[in-house]
Amino acid sequence: MTTLASRRKRPLDASHFHGPQRHRRHRLGLCAGAFPSPPIPPEAAFDMGGIFSAFLRCKPRDRDDDDGGLGWYRGLVDGRSRDLTVATTTDDDAGFGPLVVTRRVGDPRKAALEAAAARPRERRVPYYKGALERARSHDKRLGELASQVNVEEEKLAELRKAAEPPKEFVGECEDHNSLVVDLSELFTPLTEEEENEVQKCLFGRGSSTEILVQHEPSNIEVSREKFRCLRPTAWLNDEVINLYLELLKERETREPKRFLKCHFFNTFFYKKLACGKNGYDYKSVKRWTTRRRLGYELIECDKIFVPVHKDIHWCLAIMNMKEKTFQYLDSLGGVDHRVSRVLARYIAEEVKDKSNKEIDISSWHEELVDYIPLQQNMWDCGMFMLKYIDFHSRGLSMSFSQENMEYFRKRTVMEILRLRAD
Numbered sequence: 001m002t003t004l005a006s007r008r009k010r011p012l013d014a015s016h017f018h019g020p021q022r023h024r025r026h027r028l029g030l031c032a033g034a035f036p037s038p039p040i041p042p043e044a045a046f047d048m049g050g051i052f053s054a055f056l057r058c059k060p061r062d063r064d065d066d067d068g069g070l071g072w073y074r075g076l077v078d079g080r081s082r083d084l085t086v087a088t089t090t091d092d093d094a095g096f097g098p099l100v101v102t103r104r105v106g107d108p109r110k111a112a113l114e115a116a117a118a119r120p121r122e123r124r125v126p127y128y129k130g131a132l133e134r135a136r137s138h139d140k141r142l143g144e145l146a147s148q149v150n151v152e153e154e155k156l157a158e159l160r161k162a163a164e165p166p167k168e169f170v171g172e173c174e175d176h177n178s179l180v181v182d183l184s185e186l187f188t189p190l191t192e193e194e195e196n197e198v199q200k201c202l203f204g205r206g207s208s209t210e211i212l213v214q215h216e217p218s219n220i221e222v223s224r225e226k227f228r229c230l231r232p233t234a235w236l237n238d239e240v241i242n243l244y245l246e247l248l249k250e251r252e253t254r255e256p257k258r259f260l261k262c263h264f265f266n267t268f269f270y271k272k273l274a275c276g277k278n279g280y281d282y283k284s285v286k287r288w289t290t291r292r293r294l295g296y297e298l299i300e301c302d303k304i305f306v307p308v309h310k311d312i313h314w315c316l317a318i319m320n321m322k323e324k325t326f327q328y329l330d331s332l333g334g335v336d337h338r339v340s341r342v343l344a345r346y347i348a349e350e351v352k353d354k355s356n357k358e359i360d361i362s363s364w365h366e367e368l369v370d371y372i373p374l375q376q377n378m379w380d381c382g383m384f385m386l387k388y389i390d391f392h393s394r395g396l397s398m399s400f401s402q403e404n405m406e407y408f409r410k411r412t413v414m415e416i417l418r419l420r421a422d
Contacts, residue, residue, distance in 0.1 A: 183399060185422070190410055198413045202231050213416055218246045222416060229382075230409045236314070236382030241307065242266045244386055244412060247421035248393060260302040262393045263294070267307045270317070274342045282349050289350060297354050298347070305389050308339055314382040318392060319343055325367040331375040331384035340366045376402040383408055390421075 190198065201212065201224075208225035215221075220243045229237045245264040252259040265288075272284050291297055298304055304319040317339050318327040326340040344361045351359050375384050383405050391398045400408070415421045 183396070186400075187404065187407065189407075190414065194414055195410070197417065198410045201227055201413055201417060213243070213419065215243055215246060215419060218243065220246065227413065227416075230413050232406060232409065233377075233379050235312070235379055236386075238267045240412070240416065241314075241382060241386065243416055244421065245305075245307075245389070247415060247419065248389065251421045252393065259393055260395050261296075261300065263289075263296075263298055263301045263304045264389065265304070265306045267309060270306050270308050270339075270342075273346060274339075280342060280345065282346060285346075286353065289354065291354065297351075299351050299355050299357065303392060304347075305392070306339075306343060307385060308336075314385045315339075316385045316388045317343055319347055320367075323367075324364045326364065327367050327369060329369060329372055329385075329388050331373070331381050331388075333374055335368075337366065373398055373401050375405075380405045383412075386412065 206224055208223065210224045211221050212224055212227060213222040220239060222239050222243060226237055226239045229235060229240055245266060249262075249264050252262060269285060269288065273282070274280055276284055287293075289298055299321065302320070302322050304321065306317040306319070308315040308317050313330075313332065315331075315334070315336070316329040318329065320327065326343060328336055328339055330336070344364060348359045348361050351357050372388070373384065375381055380402065387400055387404075387408055388398060391400070
């Protein structure tokens with residue numbers, strides 16, 4: 001009886017494949033030798049240890065040293081009997097980056113030391129400069145343009161130099177006695193405490209409708225939201241401009257010897273005068289300048305300032321009563337002759353109505369200002385207008401520039417908060 005142990009499969013040996021089914025097994029690939037041995041990969045066939053062993057075992061017959069293959073290997077890498085090709089990098093004269101340069105050297109150790117040594121980098125002229133010079137030699141117009149650029153740069157440097165605020169200004173007061181005015185007070189830096197107060201006013205937390213300043217004589221209120229127009233890159237609004245003009249008038253009343261006698265119209269005057277239903281309308285502003293209301297008449301003033309608002313841009317018109325001239329100051333360099341014609345008609349009717357005097361407007365002329373500080377952005381026109389008024393009311397030349405606008409914004413915040421212009 002066959003037991004379970006006796007029915008266990010025995011491992012097949014090579015003779016098992018030589019039975020009757022040998023041909024069928026061979027056809028199916030089950031015979032020994034049917035599968036060829038896999039080739040040895042090149043990586044496995046390479047034996048570095050075998051190479052060194054071969055060097056040690058093989059001793060050249062023409063060498064009589066006793067170190068065998070090791071001496072032969074030393075001679076192989078010695079370099080005294082053979083040369084070596086070395087690749088190095090060098091800067092490209094044309095400016096397109098480093099180039100790879102190959103050279104043959106006799107001593108590899110010396111080549112390694114040379115490569116490791118730091119080489120000083122030569123300062124080379126950029127490629128585009130040489131190309132530009134070569135282009136200029138073929139095109140004469142480029143040279144002419146370069147000359148024009150140099151001339152314009154010189155003019156710009158002169159304008160910037162003229163725009164710098166001088167330390168002193170020599171002028172004349174009303175009695176024509178010469179005096180020296182120190183302009184440093186117009187650019188006095190804010191203290192740390194004042195800087196913090198300005199930052200809190202412009203960027204501090206709080207309700208936007210909170211009233212921070214109230215000017216009782218003019219009944220003008222400035223809320224936190226209205227103050228934000230004095231932030232950098234913001235446009236000035238009517239409340240801030242009109243309150244600052246009120247402070248300038250109070251400054252003149254407080255110190256009449258230091259400032260010219262001026263009148264400051266608010267931002268609504270010109271629009272009401274010139275842009276009524278029928279265009280020019282003197283009756284709409286006739287009661288704005290009564291002696292009872294002002295305490296003086298316009299004919300007694302040295303200068304009269306009229307803010308002019310054009311959609312999104314502030315300009316200034318000045319009536320110089322002493323010199324009988326009209327000026328139009330636009331921080332973008334524009335000119336509007338219509339404003340002068342409207343004001344000429346106004347001042348003639350105003351003097352006749354209030355002082356019962358005739359003014360020959362034909363003897364007046366429009367003065368074109370050769371140079372005034374100009375804005376270099378699209379949001380500082382209102383600030384430029386206020387400083388035109390400030391400097392003119394002092395009888396000073398306009399010695400400021402775009403670079404001073406950030407400081408003037410902060411200073412205006414401080415003066416409005418304290419309800420005092422200096």
